[in-house]
Amino acid sequence: MKNRLRVxxxxxxxxxxxxxxxxxxxxxxxxxLEIQKYDPSLPLAYKIARLFDxxxxxxxxxxx
Amino acid sequence: MGIFCSPRYAVALxxxxxxxxxxxxxxxxxxxxxxxxxxPQRVLVGLAPMIAGFGILGVIMREYRAxxxxxxxITAEAIxxxxxxxxxxxxxxxxxxxxxxxxxxxxxxxWAILGTxxxxxxxxxxxxxx
Numbered sequence: 001m002k003n004r005l006r007v008x009x010x011x012x013x014x015x016x017x018x019x020x021x022x023x024x025x026x027x028x029x030x031x032x033l034e035i036q037k038y039d040p041s042l043p044l045a046y047k048i049a050r051l052f053d054x055x056x057x058x059x060x061x062x063x064x
Numbered sequence: 065m066g067i068f069c070s071p072r073y074a075v076a077l078x079x080x081x082x083x084x085x086x087x088x089x090x091x092x093x094x095x096x097x098x099x100x101x102x103x104p105q106r107v108l109v110g111l112a113p114m115i116a117g118f119g120i121l122g123v124i125m126r127e128y129r130a131x132x133x134x135x136x137x138i139t140a141e142a143i144x145x146x147x148x149x150x151x152x153x154x155x156x157x158x159x160x161x162x163x164x165x166x167x168x169x170x171x172x173x174x175w176a177i178l179g180t181x182x183x184x185x186x187x188x189x190x191x192x193x194x
Contacts, residue, residue, distance in 0.1 A: 040133070
């Protein structure tokens, strides 16, 4: 699954550590999400969507 | 901060290990000098260090649950690797004992193998998400 997390984070001038703090996860987890090595759980995906005030499907794009 | 790396975890684990060390010394002293000879008191004194073992188990489980979802996944993958690898190694050694006369080893070696393969499993699992 692809995502626009890095772009959205850059728009807010947040570091990975700051985003991790906002989401309550580790910086390593934010990095794994951004480089698309890890797909988040549904609760985390919704948390990210709420944080950036976007629908989930605008942030996470299925490969198909 | 990675799971099982936080200072809070290190302090809690260290405290329980300190208690383990104290209980172990007291237990071994009482047993080795035959201060406690009656059963089942002797068995209970011999098992006393494991009171700290339960504390260590509790600290480890709390730390695991405090991790985020990726950290928990990496830990689970590492434990799966360690579990399987330990089975392969111990079974292999068991067959070597039957076929090649390999010497008997203490059961404590199982934990040494489990701990080592857990470390290797963590290294492998972390690399998958980098």
